[in-house]
Amino acid sequence: MIRRRDKGFKWTRKHLIGLRELSREEIEFILDTADGFSQINKRSIKKSPTLRGKLVVNMFFEDSTRTRNSFSLAASRLSADVIEFTKKSSALSKGETLLDTARNLEAMGVDTVVLRHGAGGASKLLSRKINAAIVNAGDGFNEHPTQALLDVYTIKKHRGSLDGLKIGIVGDIANSRVARSNIWAMTKLGAEVTLVAPPTLMPPQVSKLPVRVSYDLDEVIEELDVINMLRIQFERLSSNPFPSKREYSKWFGLTSERMKRAKDDIIVMHPGPMNRGVEIESAVADGKNSVILEQVANGISVRMAVLYLVNKAAAQIEKERGKR
Ligand code: NCD
Numbered sequence: 001m002i003r004r005r006d007k008g009f010k011w012t013r014k015h016l017i018g019l020r021e022l023s024r025e026e027i028e029f030i031l032d033t034a035d036g037f038s039q040i041n042k043r044s045i046k047k048s049p050t051l052r053g054k055l056v057v058n059m060f061f062e063d064s065t066r067t068r069n070s071f072s073l074a075a076s077r078l079s080a081d082v083i084e085f086t087k088k089s090s091a092l093s094k095g096e097t098l099l100d101t102a103r104n105l106e107a108m109g110v111d112t113v114v115l116r117h118g119a120g121g122a123s124k125l126l127s128r129k130i131n132a133a134i135v136n137a138g139d140g141f142n143e144h145p146t147q148a149l150l151d152v153y154t155i156k157k158h159r160g161s162l163d164g165l166k167i168g169i170v171g172d173i174a175n176s177r178v179a180r181s182n183i184w185a186m187t188k189l190g191a192e193v194t195l196v197a198p199p200t201l202m203p204p205q206v207s208k209l210p211v212r213v214s215y216d217l218d219e220v221i222e223e224l225d226v227i228n229m230l231r232i233q234f235e236r237l238s239s240n241p242f243p244s245k246r247e248y249s250k251w252f253g254l255t256s257e258r259m260k261r262a263k264d265d266i267i268v269m270h271p272g273p274m275n276r277g278v279e280i281e282s283a284v285a286d287g288k289n290s291v292i293l294e295q296v297a298n299g300i301s302v303r304m305a306v307l308y309l310v311n312k313a314a315a316q317i318e319k320e321r322g323k324r
Contacts, residue, residue, distance in 0.1 A: 012313050014317055015135070017123050019148055019185050022184070023188070031149065031302075034302040035153075035301070040304070041077070041300055047077055049079050051311055052079040054078075054080045054081070054311060057110045057132075058075075059105075059115045060084075060087065060116045061087045061115075061122075066296055067116065067137050068084075070299040070300055072084065075112075075303075077304055078304055078307060085101075099129055099130075106132055110132050112135060113130070113133070117139050120140030123136035133314045139177065141180070143180055144271075146299065146302055147271050150303075151182055151186075153301075154269070154295050161190070163191070165190075165191040166194070166224050166225050167224065167228065169183070169193060169194070170254070171231065172201045172231065174200075178230060179230060182228060196214045197252065201232070222261055224263065225265075226266065227269065229270045229280045230279065231273060248278065249277065252279065253278065253279055255281045259289070265289070268292070272292070
C-alpha cells in the first residue's frame with residue numbers, strides 16, 4: 001500500500017514537462033494522488049466530476065497506442081471533454097506549424113494540451129508560448145514523465161518503497177525517453193539504477209547520469225530487484241547497432257534461461273510496444289514475474305492524477321492573477 005503524504009504539501013506546477021526538475025516530494029505527491037484515483041477505477045461507475053467543463057487536447061505527432069488511449073481514458077474518467085488530434089488527420093500535413101496549431105486549439109478554449117512530439121524540448125517550447133497547461137507525453141529522446149511515474153507507481157505497489165532497490169534498465173538507452181525519465185524518477189525515490197546495453201546503444205553523456213553502467217546483462221542479472229526491458233527503436237536508428245536481432249537477443253534479451261539466474265521475485269517490466277523474441281521472450285513477458293499489463297492499468301490512475309494536478313495549479317495561478 002502507498003502511504004499518504006504530509007497534508008501540508010502544495011502542488012504548484014501547471015506543466016509536467018519532465019521528472020528531472022521534480023523533487024522527491026513532488027513525485028511522491030503525484031503517486032499518492034494517483035492512489036486516490038485508483039479507487040475510482042475499481043468502481044462499477046468509473047467516473048469523477050473533477051474536470052467537468054474542462055477541455056483536454058491529445059496532440060500526438062508520433063504514433064502511440066497505450067499512452068494516447070490512457071490519457072483519453074484518464075481525461076474522460078475525470079469528466080473532461082477530449083479532442084483527439086493526430087498528425088495524419090490534421091492540417092499539419094498542409095504545413096501548419098506546431099505553434100499555429102496549438103494557438104488555434106487554444107482559441108477553442110483548451111485547458112490542457114497533452115503533447116507527444118518527435119523533437120526534444122517541444123513541450124517546454126509550447127508551455128512558453130500558449131496559456132494552456134502542458135503535459136509531456138514523450139518528446140524526442142528527452143523525457144516521457146508519465147511513463148516513468150506509472151513505472152515507479154507499479155514498483156511501489158509491489159515493494160512499498162524504491163529505497164535501496166537495484167533496478168536494471170536494459171536495451172536501447174540511447175534513443176529512449178522512457179529510460180531518461182525512469183532514471184530521474186527511480187534515483188530520486190532512492191533506487192540504484194544500472195543501465196545495461198551494448199556500447200552502440202548507450203547514450204554519449206552516460207557518465208553524467210546518476211547511474212551505473214554495464215555492457216553485460218549476465219554480470220548484473222543476479223542482483224536485480226527490478227528489470228525494465230526496452231525496445232530497440234529501429235525507427236530512430238540510421239544504422240544497425242548490432243549484427244542481428246538474434247545476436248542481440250542472445251546477449252541482451254530476457255530469456256527464460258537467463259531468468260533462472262535472477263531473484264525469484266524479480267519484477268519484470270516493459271513500457272511497450274514489445275518486440276517479443278528480441279528484447280524479451282514471450283514466456284517471460286507473460287510469466288509470473290511480469291507486471292507489464294499492471295503498468296498499463298496503473299497508467300490510467302497516474303494520468304488522472306497528473307491531469308487533475310496541473311489543472312488545479314492552473315486554476316490557482318488564474319485566481320492569484322485575478323487578485324492582482
Ligand atoms: C515508448 C515511447 O513511445 O516512448 N512507449 C510508450 O510510450 N509506452 C517506448 C517505445 O516506443 O519503445
